Amino acid sequence: MTPDPIDLRIVEATQAGLPLVARPYHAIAERLGLAPDDVMARMARMQDLGAIRRIGAVPNHYRLGWRANGMTVWDVDDARVDALGERIGRLPFVSHCYLRPRRPPSWTYNLFAMVHGRDRAEATRQADLIRAELADACRAGEVLFSTMILKKTGLRIASAAAE
Amino acid sequence: MAMDRTEEDDNLPRRLLDGCQRDFPLTPRPFGALAARLGTTEARVLDAFRDMRKDGLVGRIGAVYRTNTVGSSCLAAIGVPLDRLDEVAALVCSFPEVNHNYEREHAFNLWFVVTAPDQARRDAVLDAIEAQSGLRVLRLPMLEDFHLDLGFKLSWS
Incomplete structure:
Protein backbone atom coordinates (compact mmCIF):
# COMPACT_ATOMS: atom_id res chain seq x y z
CA MET A 1 0.00 0.00 0.00
CA THR A 2 1.27 3.42 -0.89
CA PRO A 3 0.41 6.71 0.80
CA ASP A 4 -3.03 8.03 -0.20
CA PRO A 5 -3.91 11.70 -0.88
CA ILE A 6 -4.64 12.39 2.80
CA ASP A 7 -1.27 10.89 3.74
CA LEU A 8 0.38 13.20 1.21
CA ARG A 9 -1.28 16.22 2.80
CA ILE A 10 0.19 15.11 6.13
CA VAL A 11 3.59 14.80 4.45
CA GLU A 12 3.30 18.31 3.06
CA ALA A 13 2.23 19.69 6.43
CA THR A 14 5.06 17.99 8.34
CA GLN A 15 8.00 17.92 5.97
CA ALA A 16 9.45 21.15 7.34
CA GLY A 17 9.12 19.76 10.88
CA LEU A 18 6.52 19.41 13.60
CA PRO A 19 5.46 22.60 15.39
CA LEU A 20 7.20 22.95 18.75
CA VAL A 21 4.04 22.95 20.84
CA ALA A 22 2.82 20.55 23.51
CA ARG A 23 0.39 18.82 21.12
CA PRO A 24 2.07 18.98 17.69
CA TYR A 25 -0.09 16.30 16.04
CA HIS A 26 -3.22 18.10 17.19
CA ALA A 27 -1.87 21.31 15.61
CA ILE A 28 -1.25 19.50 12.31
CA ALA A 29 -4.69 17.89 12.49
CA GLU A 30 -6.36 21.23 13.06
CA ARG A 31 -4.52 22.77 10.12
CA LEU A 32 -5.66 19.93 7.83
CA GLY A 33 -9.18 19.47 9.22
CA LEU A 34 -8.46 15.91 10.35
CA ALA A 35 -8.89 14.12 13.65
CA PRO A 36 -5.67 14.05 15.73
CA ASP A 37 -5.95 10.28 16.16
CA ASP A 38 -6.17 9.93 12.38
CA VAL A 39 -2.98 11.97 11.89
CA MET A 40 -1.08 9.82 14.41
CA ALA A 41 -2.48 6.57 13.01
CA ARG A 42 -1.58 7.54 9.44
CA MET A 43 1.94 8.54 10.43
CA ALA A 44 2.33 5.23 12.28
CA ARG A 45 1.13 3.40 9.18
CA MET A 46 3.56 5.30 6.93
CA GLN A 47 6.32 4.36 9.35
CA ASP A 48 5.29 0.68 9.20
CA LEU A 49 5.28 0.87 5.38
CA GLY A 50 8.72 2.45 5.34
CA ALA A 51 7.52 5.73 3.80
CA ILE A 52 8.65 7.39 7.04
CA ARG A 53 12.15 6.25 7.87
CA ARG A 54 12.17 7.72 11.32
CA ILE A 55 10.60 10.46 13.39
CA GLY A 56 12.94 12.55 15.47
CA ALA A 57 15.34 15.45 15.68
CA VAL A 58 17.35 16.06 12.51
CA PRO A 59 20.70 17.42 13.68
CA ASN A 60 22.67 19.93 11.66
CA HIS A 61 26.02 18.17 11.43
CA TYR A 62 27.81 21.30 10.32
CA ARG A 63 26.63 23.48 13.19
CA LEU A 64 27.41 20.72 15.70
CA GLY A 65 31.04 20.75 14.63
CA TRP A 66 31.12 18.09 11.92
CA ARG A 67 32.52 20.55 9.42
CA ALA A 68 33.98 18.17 6.85
CA ASN A 69 31.21 16.74 4.71
CA GLY A 70 32.66 14.21 2.30
CA MET A 71 30.75 12.53 -0.50
CA THR A 72 32.73 9.36 -1.08
CA VAL A 73 32.16 7.73 -4.46
CA TRP A 74 33.33 4.30 -5.57
CA ASP A 75 33.43 2.16 -8.68
CA VAL A 76 32.39 -1.19 -7.25
CA ASP A 77 31.96 -4.53 -9.01
CA ASP A 78 28.27 -4.81 -9.93
CA ALA A 79 28.10 -8.42 -8.78
CA ARG A 80 29.17 -7.48 -5.25
CA VAL A 81 27.89 -3.95 -4.78
CA ASP A 82 24.60 -4.93 -3.06
CA ALA A 83 26.26 -6.94 -0.30
CA LEU A 84 29.03 -4.37 0.15
CA GLY A 85 26.59 -1.45 0.09
CA GLU A 86 24.66 -3.00 2.99
CA ARG A 87 27.90 -3.22 4.97
CA ILE A 88 29.01 0.32 4.19
CA GLY A 89 25.53 1.63 5.07
CA ARG A 90 25.94 0.20 8.58
CA LEU A 91 29.21 2.01 9.34
CA PRO A 92 28.54 4.44 12.20
CA PHE A 93 30.01 7.48 10.44
CA VAL A 94 28.04 6.97 7.20
CA SER A 95 24.82 9.01 7.06
CA HIS A 96 23.65 7.97 3.58
CA CYS A 97 24.67 5.11 1.28
CA TYR A 98 23.18 4.76 -2.21
CA LEU A 99 23.60 2.83 -5.43
CA ARG A 100 23.44 5.16 -8.46
CA PRO A 101 23.93 4.67 -12.20
CA ARG A 102 27.30 5.19 -13.87
CA ARG A 103 27.36 7.71 -16.73
CA PRO A 104 30.49 6.78 -18.65
CA PRO A 105 32.80 8.20 -19.74
CA SER A 106 32.33 11.25 -17.50
CA TRP A 107 31.08 9.45 -14.39
CA THR A 108 32.17 5.91 -13.52
CA TYR A 109 31.20 5.60 -9.83
CA ASN A 110 28.17 3.59 -8.72
CA LEU A 111 28.34 3.57 -4.88
CA PHE A 112 27.91 6.77 -2.86
CA ALA A 113 28.48 7.07 0.91
CA MET A 114 28.30 10.34 2.84
CA VAL A 115 30.80 10.71 5.68
CA HIS A 116 31.02 13.46 8.31
CA GLY A 117 34.21 14.37 10.14
CA ARG A 118 35.17 17.25 12.40
CA ASP A 119 37.87 18.02 9.86
CA ARG A 120 39.06 16.69 6.53
CA ALA A 121 41.65 14.43 8.15
CA GLU A 122 38.91 12.61 10.06
CA ALA A 123 36.67 12.34 6.98
CA THR A 124 39.63 11.06 4.97
CA ARG A 125 40.26 8.37 7.58
CA GLN A 126 36.58 7.39 7.30
CA ALA A 127 36.94 7.15 3.52
CA ASP A 128 40.01 4.95 4.00
CA LEU A 129 37.96 2.60 6.18
CA ILE A 130 35.32 2.34 3.44
CA ARG A 131 38.01 1.66 0.86
CA ALA A 132 39.42 -1.12 3.07
CA GLU A 133 35.96 -2.63 3.45
CA LEU A 134 35.40 -2.60 -0.32
CA ALA A 135 38.86 -4.12 -0.90
CA ASP A 136 39.35 -5.77 -4.30
CA ALA A 137 35.73 -5.21 -5.38
CA CYS A 138 36.57 -1.50 -5.76
CA ARG A 139 38.35 -0.29 -8.89
CA ALA A 140 38.58 3.39 -7.98
CA GLY A 141 37.22 5.99 -5.61
CA GLU A 142 37.28 9.66 -4.67
CA VAL A 143 36.17 11.94 -1.85
CA LEU A 144 34.35 15.11 -2.88
CA PHE A 145 34.45 17.66 -0.09
CA SER A 146 31.87 20.38 0.01
CA THR A 147 33.30 23.88 -0.04
CA MET A 148 30.02 25.72 0.29
CA ILE A 149 26.44 24.91 1.21
CA LEU A 150 24.44 27.00 -1.26
CA LYS A 151 21.01 25.71 -0.29
CA LYS A 152 19.72 23.17 2.20
CA THR A 153 16.10 22.81 3.12
CA GLY A 154 14.12 19.81 4.28
CA LEU A 155 12.33 17.79 1.67
CA ARG A 156 9.93 20.10 -0.10
CA ILE A 157 7.30 18.80 -2.39
CA ALA A 158 6.15 21.70 -4.48
CA SER A 159 2.45 21.57 -5.12
CA ALA A 160 -0.59 23.78 -5.27
CA ALA A 161 -1.18 23.07 -1.58
CA ALA A 162 2.31 24.13 -0.52
CA GLU A 163 3.00 27.71 0.38
CA MET B 1 9.56 15.27 42.05
CA ALA B 2 11.76 18.32 42.55
CA MET B 3 11.46 20.83 39.72
CA ASP B 4 14.55 22.87 40.50
CA ARG B 5 16.92 23.37 37.66
CA THR B 6 19.55 20.66 37.81
CA GLU B 7 22.80 19.71 36.13
CA GLU B 8 20.75 17.22 34.13
CA ASP B 9 18.87 20.13 32.55
CA ASP B 10 22.10 21.75 31.42
CA ASN B 11 22.87 18.57 29.51
CA LEU B 12 19.35 18.38 28.15
CA PRO B 13 20.17 19.50 24.58
CA ARG B 14 22.78 16.78 24.21
CA ARG B 15 20.57 14.18 25.78
CA LEU B 16 17.77 15.14 23.43
CA LEU B 17 20.01 14.94 20.37
CA ASP B 18 21.49 11.64 21.45
CA GLY B 19 18.18 10.09 22.39
CA CYS B 20 15.69 11.67 20.01
CA GLN B 21 16.91 11.17 16.47
CA ARG B 22 14.47 8.31 16.15
CA ASP B 23 11.45 6.94 18.02
CA PHE B 24 10.03 10.39 18.68
CA PRO B 25 6.71 9.50 20.29
CA LEU B 26 3.59 9.34 18.13
CA THR B 27 1.41 10.22 21.09
CA PRO B 28 -0.71 13.30 21.88
CA ARG B 29 1.97 14.94 24.03
CA PRO B 30 5.28 13.67 22.63
CA PHE B 31 7.44 16.31 24.31
CA GLY B 32 5.84 15.43 27.63
CA ALA B 33 6.58 11.75 27.01
CA LEU B 34 10.24 12.60 26.30
CA ALA B 35 10.36 14.72 29.44
CA ALA B 36 9.07 11.82 31.54
CA ARG B 37 11.69 9.54 30.02
CA LEU B 38 14.48 12.04 30.75
CA GLY B 39 13.25 13.10 34.18
CA THR B 40 12.44 16.70 33.31
CA THR B 41 9.42 18.78 32.30
CA GLU B 42 7.59 19.19 29.02
CA ALA B 43 8.26 22.94 29.10
CA ARG B 44 12.01 22.42 29.45
CA VAL B 45 12.08 19.92 26.59
CA LEU B 46 10.19 22.34 24.35
CA ASP B 47 12.49 25.21 25.37
CA ALA B 48 15.57 23.10 24.67
CA PHE B 49 14.30 22.17 21.20
CA ARG B 50 13.38 25.79 20.45
CA ASP B 51 16.85 26.93 21.50
CA MET B 52 18.54 24.24 19.40
CA ARG B 53 16.47 25.18 16.40
CA LYS B 54 17.17 28.88 16.91
CA ASP B 55 20.90 28.16 17.13
CA GLY B 56 20.71 25.98 14.04
CA LEU B 57 21.88 22.84 15.86
CA VAL B 58 18.70 21.05 14.83
CA GLY B 59 17.13 21.57 11.44
CA ARG B 60 13.73 20.29 12.46
CA ILE B 61 11.98 17.76 14.63
CA GLY B 62 9.75 15.54 12.60
CA ALA B 63 9.42 12.72 10.14
CA VAL B 64 12.22 11.80 7.76
CA TYR B 65 10.44 10.60 4.64
CA ARG B 66 11.93 7.93 2.45
CA THR B 67 13.25 9.19 -0.87
CA ASN B 68 10.90 8.51 -3.78
CA THR B 69 8.10 7.21 -1.57
CA VAL B 70 6.47 10.58 -1.79
CA GLY B 71 7.46 12.42 -4.91
Whole structure:
Protein backbone atom coordinates (compact mmCIF):
# COMPACT_ATOMS: atom_id res chain seq x y z
CA MET A 1 0.00 0.00 0.00
CA THR A 2 1.27 3.42 -0.89
CA PRO A 3 0.41 6.71 0.80
CA ASP A 4 -3.03 8.03 -0.20
CA PRO A 5 -3.91 11.70 -0.88
CA ILE A 6 -4.64 12.39 2.80
CA ASP A 7 -1.27 10.89 3.74
CA LEU A 8 0.38 13.20 1.21
CA ARG A 9 -1.28 16.22 2.80
CA ILE A 10 0.19 15.11 6.13
CA VAL A 11 3.59 14.80 4.45
CA GLU A 12 3.30 18.31 3.06
CA ALA A 13 2.23 19.69 6.43
CA THR A 14 5.06 17.99 8.34
CA GLN A 15 8.00 17.92 5.97
CA ALA A 16 9.45 21.15 7.34
CA GLY A 17 9.12 19.76 10.88
CA LEU A 18 6.52 19.41 13.60
CA PRO A 19 5.46 22.60 15.39
CA LEU A 20 7.20 22.95 18.75
CA VAL A 21 4.04 22.95 20.84
CA ALA A 22 2.82 20.55 23.51
CA ARG A 23 0.39 18.82 21.12
CA PRO A 24 2.07 18.98 17.69
CA TYR A 25 -0.09 16.30 16.04
CA HIS A 26 -3.22 18.10 17.19
CA ALA A 27 -1.87 21.31 15.61
CA ILE A 28 -1.25 19.50 12.31
CA ALA A 29 -4.69 17.89 12.49
CA GLU A 30 -6.36 21.23 13.06
CA ARG A 31 -4.52 22.77 10.12
CA LEU A 32 -5.66 19.93 7.83
CA GLY A 33 -9.18 19.47 9.22
CA LEU A 34 -8.46 15.91 10.35
CA ALA A 35 -8.89 14.12 13.65
CA PRO A 36 -5.67 14.05 15.73
CA ASP A 37 -5.95 10.28 16.16
CA ASP A 38 -6.17 9.93 12.38
CA VAL A 39 -2.98 11.97 11.89
CA MET A 40 -1.08 9.82 14.41
CA ALA A 41 -2.48 6.57 13.01
CA ARG A 42 -1.58 7.54 9.44
CA MET A 43 1.94 8.54 10.43
CA ALA A 44 2.33 5.23 12.28
CA ARG A 45 1.13 3.40 9.18
CA MET A 46 3.56 5.30 6.93
CA GLN A 47 6.32 4.36 9.35
CA ASP A 48 5.29 0.68 9.20
CA LEU A 49 5.28 0.87 5.38
CA GLY A 50 8.72 2.45 5.34
CA ALA A 51 7.52 5.73 3.80
CA ILE A 52 8.65 7.39 7.04
CA ARG A 53 12.15 6.25 7.87
CA ARG A 54 12.17 7.72 11.32
CA ILE A 55 10.60 10.46 13.39
CA GLY A 56 12.94 12.55 15.47
CA ALA A 57 15.34 15.45 15.68
CA VAL A 58 17.35 16.06 12.51
CA PRO A 59 20.70 17.42 13.68
CA ASN A 60 22.67 19.93 11.66
CA HIS A 61 26.02 18.17 11.43
CA TYR A 62 27.81 21.30 10.32
CA ARG A 63 26.63 23.48 13.19
CA LEU A 64 27.41 20.72 15.70
CA GLY A 65 31.04 20.75 14.63
CA TRP A 66 31.12 18.09 11.92
CA ARG A 67 32.52 20.55 9.42
CA ALA A 68 33.98 18.17 6.85
CA ASN A 69 31.21 16.74 4.71
CA GLY A 70 32.66 14.21 2.30
CA MET A 71 30.75 12.53 -0.50
CA THR A 72 32.73 9.36 -1.08
CA VAL A 73 32.16 7.73 -4.46
CA TRP A 74 33.33 4.30 -5.57
CA ASP A 75 33.43 2.16 -8.68
CA VAL A 76 32.39 -1.19 -7.25
CA ASP A 77 31.96 -4.53 -9.01
CA ASP A 78 28.27 -4.81 -9.93
CA ALA A 79 28.10 -8.42 -8.78
CA ARG A 80 29.17 -7.48 -5.25
CA VAL A 81 27.89 -3.95 -4.78
CA ASP A 82 24.60 -4.93 -3.06
CA ALA A 83 26.26 -6.94 -0.30
CA LEU A 84 29.03 -4.37 0.15
CA GLY A 85 26.59 -1.45 0.09
CA GLU A 86 24.66 -3.00 2.99
CA ARG A 87 27.90 -3.22 4.97
CA ILE A 88 29.01 0.32 4.19
CA GLY A 89 25.53 1.63 5.07
CA ARG A 90 25.94 0.20 8.58
CA LEU A 91 29.21 2.01 9.34
CA PRO A 92 28.54 4.44 12.20
CA PHE A 93 30.01 7.48 10.44
CA VAL A 94 28.04 6.97 7.20
CA SER A 95 24.82 9.01 7.06
CA HIS A 96 23.65 7.97 3.58
CA CYS A 97 24.67 5.11 1.28
CA TYR A 98 23.18 4.76 -2.21
CA LEU A 99 23.60 2.83 -5.43
CA ARG A 100 23.44 5.16 -8.46
CA PRO A 101 23.93 4.67 -12.20
CA ARG A 102 27.30 5.19 -13.87
CA ARG A 103 27.36 7.71 -16.73
CA PRO A 104 30.49 6.78 -18.65
CA PRO A 105 32.80 8.20 -19.74
CA SER A 106 32.33 11.25 -17.50
CA TRP A 107 31.08 9.45 -14.39
CA THR A 108 32.17 5.91 -13.52
CA TYR A 109 31.20 5.60 -9.83
CA ASN A 110 28.17 3.59 -8.72
CA LEU A 111 28.34 3.57 -4.88
CA PHE A 112 27.91 6.77 -2.86
CA ALA A 113 28.48 7.07 0.91
CA MET A 114 28.30 10.34 2.84
CA VAL A 115 30.80 10.71 5.68
CA HIS A 116 31.02 13.46 8.31
CA GLY A 117 34.21 14.37 10.14
CA ARG A 118 35.17 17.25 12.40
CA ASP A 119 37.87 18.02 9.86
CA ARG A 120 39.06 16.69 6.53
CA ALA A 121 41.65 14.43 8.15
CA GLU A 122 38.91 12.61 10.06
CA ALA A 123 36.67 12.34 6.98
CA THR A 124 39.63 11.06 4.97
CA ARG A 125 40.26 8.37 7.58
CA GLN A 126 36.58 7.39 7.30
CA ALA A 127 36.94 7.15 3.52
CA ASP A 128 40.01 4.95 4.00
CA LEU A 129 37.96 2.60 6.18
CA ILE A 130 35.32 2.34 3.44
CA ARG A 131 38.01 1.66 0.86
CA ALA A 132 39.42 -1.12 3.07
CA GLU A 133 35.96 -2.63 3.45
CA LEU A 134 35.40 -2.60 -0.32
CA ALA A 135 38.86 -4.12 -0.90
CA ASP A 136 39.35 -5.77 -4.30
CA ALA A 137 35.73 -5.21 -5.38
CA CYS A 138 36.57 -1.50 -5.76
CA ARG A 139 38.35 -0.29 -8.89
CA ALA A 140 38.58 3.39 -7.98
CA GLY A 141 37.22 5.99 -5.61
CA GLU A 142 37.28 9.66 -4.67
CA VAL A 143 36.17 11.94 -1.85
CA LEU A 144 34.35 15.11 -2.88
CA PHE A 145 34.45 17.66 -0.09
CA SER A 146 31.87 20.38 0.01
CA THR A 147 33.30 23.88 -0.04
CA MET A 148 30.02 25.72 0.29
CA ILE A 149 26.44 24.91 1.21
CA LEU A 150 24.44 27.00 -1.26
CA LYS A 151 21.01 25.71 -0.29
CA LYS A 152 19.72 23.17 2.20
CA THR A 153 16.10 22.81 3.12
CA GLY A 154 14.12 19.81 4.28
CA LEU A 155 12.33 17.79 1.67
CA ARG A 156 9.93 20.10 -0.10
CA ILE A 157 7.30 18.80 -2.39
CA ALA A 158 6.15 21.70 -4.48
CA SER A 159 2.45 21.57 -5.12
CA ALA A 160 -0.59 23.78 -5.27
CA ALA A 161 -1.18 23.07 -1.58
CA ALA A 162 2.31 24.13 -0.52
CA GLU A 163 3.00 27.71 0.38
CA MET B 1 9.56 15.27 42.05
CA ALA B 2 11.76 18.32 42.55
CA MET B 3 11.46 20.83 39.72
CA ASP B 4 14.55 22.87 40.50
CA ARG B 5 16.92 23.37 37.66
CA THR B 6 19.55 20.66 37.81
CA GLU B 7 22.80 19.71 36.13
CA GLU B 8 20.75 17.22 34.13
CA ASP B 9 18.87 20.13 32.55
CA ASP B 10 22.10 21.75 31.42
CA ASN B 11 22.87 18.57 29.51
CA LEU B 12 19.35 18.38 28.15
CA PRO B 13 20.17 19.50 24.58
CA ARG B 14 22.78 16.78 24.21
CA ARG B 15 20.57 14.18 25.78
CA LEU B 16 17.77 15.14 23.43
CA LEU B 17 20.01 14.94 20.37
CA ASP B 18 21.49 11.64 21.45
CA GLY B 19 18.18 10.09 22.39
CA CYS B 20 15.69 11.67 20.01
CA GLN B 21 16.91 11.17 16.47
CA ARG B 22 14.47 8.31 16.15
CA ASP B 23 11.45 6.94 18.02
CA PHE B 24 10.03 10.39 18.68
CA PRO B 25 6.71 9.50 20.29
CA LEU B 26 3.59 9.34 18.13
CA THR B 27 1.41 10.22 21.09
CA PRO B 28 -0.71 13.30 21.88
CA ARG B 29 1.97 14.94 24.03
CA PRO B 30 5.28 13.67 22.63
CA PHE B 31 7.44 16.31 24.31
CA GLY B 32 5.84 15.43 27.63
CA ALA B 33 6.58 11.75 27.01
CA LEU B 34 10.24 12.60 26.30
CA ALA B 35 10.36 14.72 29.44
CA ALA B 36 9.07 11.82 31.54
CA ARG B 37 11.69 9.54 30.02
CA LEU B 38 14.48 12.04 30.75
CA GLY B 39 13.25 13.10 34.18
CA THR B 40 12.44 16.70 33.31
CA THR B 41 9.42 18.78 32.30
CA GLU B 42 7.59 19.19 29.02
CA ALA B 43 8.26 22.94 29.10
CA ARG B 44 12.01 22.42 29.45
CA VAL B 45 12.08 19.92 26.59
CA LEU B 46 10.19 22.34 24.35
CA ASP B 47 12.49 25.21 25.37
CA ALA B 48 15.57 23.10 24.67
CA PHE B 49 14.30 22.17 21.20
CA ARG B 50 13.38 25.79 20.45
CA ASP B 51 16.85 26.93 21.50
CA MET B 52 18.54 24.24 19.40
CA ARG B 53 16.47 25.18 16.40
CA LYS B 54 17.17 28.88 16.91
CA ASP B 55 20.90 28.16 17.13
CA GLY B 56 20.71 25.98 14.04
CA LEU B 57 21.88 22.84 15.86
CA VAL B 58 18.70 21.05 14.83
CA GLY B 59 17.13 21.57 11.44
CA ARG B 60 13.73 20.29 12.46
CA ILE B 61 11.98 17.76 14.63
CA GLY B 62 9.75 15.54 12.60
CA ALA B 63 9.42 12.72 10.14
CA VAL B 64 12.22 11.80 7.76
CA TYR B 65 10.44 10.60 4.64
CA ARG B 66 11.93 7.93 2.45
CA THR B 67 13.25 9.19 -0.87
CA ASN B 68 10.90 8.51 -3.78
CA THR B 69 8.10 7.21 -1.57
CA VAL B 70 6.47 10.58 -1.79
CA GLY B 71 7.46 12.42 -4.91
CA SER B 72 10.44 11.76 -7.12
CA SER B 73 13.96 13.01 -6.55
CA CYS B 74 17.26 12.95 -8.37
CA LEU B 75 20.82 13.85 -7.47
CA ALA B 76 22.39 15.92 -10.22
CA ALA B 77 25.78 17.49 -10.90
CA ILE B 78 27.20 20.07 -13.27
CA GLY B 79 30.79 20.84 -14.12
CA VAL B 80 30.57 24.63 -14.04
CA PRO B 81 33.36 26.85 -15.38
CA LEU B 82 34.68 28.73 -12.33
CA ASP B 83 33.87 32.15 -13.75
CA ARG B 84 30.19 31.11 -14.06
CA LEU B 85 29.83 29.39 -10.69
CA ASP B 86 27.89 32.15 -8.89
CA GLU B 87 25.53 32.64 -11.80
CA VAL B 88 24.77 28.93 -12.32
CA ALA B 89 24.51 28.26 -8.57
CA ALA B 90 21.94 31.06 -8.32
CA LEU B 91 20.01 29.64 -11.27
CA VAL B 92 19.90 26.18 -9.65
CA CYS B 93 18.87 27.58 -6.24
CA SER B 94 16.07 29.59 -7.86
CA PHE B 95 14.05 26.42 -8.51
CA PRO B 96 11.84 25.58 -5.51
CA GLU B 97 12.25 21.89 -6.44
CA VAL B 98 15.96 22.12 -5.53
CA ASN B 99 16.28 21.33 -1.84
CA HIS B 100 20.05 20.81 -1.57
CA ASN B 101 22.80 22.55 -3.50
CA TYR B 102 26.46 22.09 -2.58
CA GLU B 103 29.63 23.29 -4.15
CA ARG B 104 32.23 20.51 -4.11
CA GLU B 105 35.89 20.30 -5.06
CA HIS B 106 35.78 18.32 -8.29
CA ALA B 107 35.47 18.77 -12.05
CA PHE B 108 31.77 18.29 -11.28
CA ASN B 109 31.67 21.15 -8.80
CA LEU B 110 27.94 21.80 -8.32
CA TRP B 111 25.82 19.04 -6.72
CA PHE B 112 22.13 19.38 -6.07
CA VAL B 113 18.97 17.39 -5.44
CA VAL B 114 15.74 17.98 -7.34
CA THR B 115 12.52 16.74 -5.70
CA ALA B 116 9.14 17.04 -7.41
CA PRO B 117 5.68 15.48 -7.03
CA ASP B 118 6.37 13.14 -9.95
CA GLN B 119 9.14 12.08 -12.29
CA ALA B 120 7.85 14.13 -15.24
CA ARG B 121 8.07 17.38 -13.25
CA ARG B 122 11.47 16.36 -11.83
CA ASP B 123 12.86 15.73 -15.33
CA ALA B 124 11.35 18.98 -16.61
CA VAL B 125 13.26 20.90 -13.92
CA LEU B 126 16.51 19.13 -14.85
CA ASP B 127 15.85 19.92 -18.53
CA ALA B 128 15.17 23.56 -17.70
CA ILE B 129 18.41 23.89 -15.71
CA GLU B 130 20.29 22.32 -18.63
CA ALA B 131 18.64 24.62 -21.18
CA GLN B 132 18.99 27.82 -19.16
CA SER B 133 22.61 27.18 -18.15
CA GLY B 134 23.71 25.69 -21.46
CA LEU B 135 25.61 23.10 -19.40
CA ARG B 136 25.11 19.33 -19.34
CA VAL B 137 23.45 18.02 -16.18
CA LEU B 138 24.69 14.67 -14.88
CA ARG B 139 21.63 12.76 -13.61
CA LEU B 140 22.24 10.22 -10.88
CA PRO B 141 18.93 8.98 -9.45
CA MET B 142 19.06 6.62 -6.51
CA LEU B 143 18.76 2.96 -7.55
CA GLU B 144 19.12 1.41 -4.11
CA ASP B 145 19.23 2.76 -0.57
CA PHE B 146 21.63 0.79 1.62
CA HIS B 147 21.21 2.84 4.76
CA LEU B 148 18.82 1.97 7.57
CA ASP B 149 18.94 5.55 8.88
CA LEU B 150 18.90 5.00 12.59
CA GLY B 151 20.09 8.56 13.05
CA PHE B 152 23.63 9.84 13.01
CA LYS B 153 25.86 8.72 15.88
CA LEU B 154 27.00 11.87 17.63
CA SER B 155 30.07 11.31 19.77
CA TRP B 156 30.62 14.27 22.04
CA SER B 157 34.08 13.52 23.38
